[in-house]
Amino acid sequence: MEQRAKAVVCREINQPVVVEEIVVEAPRRGEVMVRMAACGVCHSDLSATNGTIPFPPPVVLGHEGAGRIVAVGEGVTDYKVGDHVVSSFVSMCGKCRYCQTGRPQLCDQAGRAMTTLPDGTVRTRDLSGKPLNIFSGCGxxxxxxxxxxxxxxxxxxxxxxxxxxxxxxGVMTGVGAAINTARVDAGSITVVFGCGGVGLNAIQGCAISGARMIVAVDTSDAKLEMARQFGATHTVNSKNEENVVKAILKLTEGGADYAFECVGLGDIAAQAYGVLRKGGTAVVVGVASQKDVTSIKTASLTFGEKTLTGSYFGSARPREDFPKLIGLYRAQRLKLDELITRTYRIDEAPQAFADMQAGRNARGVIVFE
Known part of the structure; x- marks a missing residue:
């Protein structure tokens, strides 16, 4: 069976998204069709519309979704109609060296399936019959x-x-950066640069890990106030500081054990590295432009034994970590309800993107039912 469906599509770079009716084809071998219930509006979707992430249009957006399976393709035995599923924008083939060594977020298959399904084809087309790319194998x-x-x-x-x-x-990326990538120690000092959807979840991850001091850094007082709700013990508005690194070094009495860059700018990654004490770890979580660079003093890596690393998708093992995060939510240790600032109908998608770009939401969510 194939379905007609409304979808949010990027037709042109640096132009507003459009909502149009498309055709979604039936699942083939190893595939499932999902009736989507909700999809988060993520900054990475915006990055696809402005060319920061090079997805060639036309592309069906969306990678942070959940819904119910309505059809299964040939050979599918682990899923059935009616199952609730969450999309993972990183494939997990289970066979490449990264999957085999417990790092499926770096799966080779995912790199080949950025705008298609793993076999290089898509199940989406517009009403004129032209194929539509999909965001990170999801759409x-x-x-x-x-x-x-x-x-x-x-x-x-x-x-x-x-x-x-x-x-x-957003939750997996932020919480995972703290728990999986940095492996924040209980009683440690942490700093999070950027209090958008991912940054708030990095703050949550630090809190869940037992950090004793969590410093949130942003240019918005409203976001900093929200950061406190998610576990920040201290806040710094970088607009009010002549030298934010010096201010944080003073606040932390010598520097942080862990710092997280959740904006996607090389200069802020350098600040995150700059606030570390000896032996500290800075984690770059934000997605920067391909031309962006980070500059640090090389000798500080040696003499301070500091670490500058990246975190992609929170170093996720999705089939292991998604249920764990759900469990934390059910145990009231992970805030999900509080992340949703506003919900939108699919026809309101252009407004959802405008609100995200303006920084109005922790997370906007498009709901389909």
């Missing part, structure tokens, strides 16, 4: 989506799908 900002089983994770049916959807990117 779930639509009423229906056909995905490969390597891009979906089954989740508890007792969790609202509008909440479960957030696990698929």
């Amino acid at each position: 779930v900002m639509a009423e229906y989506a056909t995905l490969h089983i390597d891009n979906v994770v089954k989740v508890d049916q007792n969790v609202p799908l509008s909440r479960a959807a957030l696990i698929g990117c």
Whole structure:
């Protein structure tokens, strides 16, 4: 069966997204069709519309979604109609060296399936019959989506799908950066630069890990106030500081054990590295422009034994970590309800993107039901 569905599409770079009716084809071998219930509006979707992430248009946006399976393709045995699933924008083939060594977020297959399904084709076309690319093997900002089983994770049916959807990117990326990538120690000092959707979740991750001091840094007082709700113990408005690095070194009495860059700018990555004490670790989480660079003093790596590293998708093992995060939510240790600033109908998608670009939301969510 194929379905007609409304979808959010990027037709041209640096132009507003459009909502149009598309055709979603039936699942083939190893694939499932999902009736989407919700999709988070993530900054990475915006980055696709402005060319920061080079996805050639036309592309169906969306990678942070959740819904119910309505059809399964040939050979699918681990999923059935009615299962609740969350999309994973990174494939997990289970066979490459990265999957085999416990780092599926770096899966080779994912790198080949950035705008298609793993076999290099798509199940999406416009009403004129022309194929539409999909965002990171997903394209779930639509009423229906056909995905490969390597891009979906089954989740508890007792969790609202509008909440479960957030696990698929922003929550996993931020919380995972703290828990999986940095492995924040209990009692440590942490600093998070940027209090958008990912930054708030990095703050949550630090809090869950037991950090004793969590410094949130942003240029918006409203976002800094929200950061306190998610676990920040101190806040710094960088607009009010002549030298934000010096201010944080003073506040932390010598520097942080861990710092997280959640903006996507090389200069801020350098600041995150600059606030470290000896032996500290700075984690770059934000997605920067391909031309952006970070400059640090090389000798400080040696004499201070500092680490500058990256975190992609929170170093996720989706089939292991998604259920864990759901469990933390059910145990009231992970905030998901509080992340959703506003919900939108799919026809309101252009407004959702405008609100995100203006920094009005912790997370906007498009709901389909």
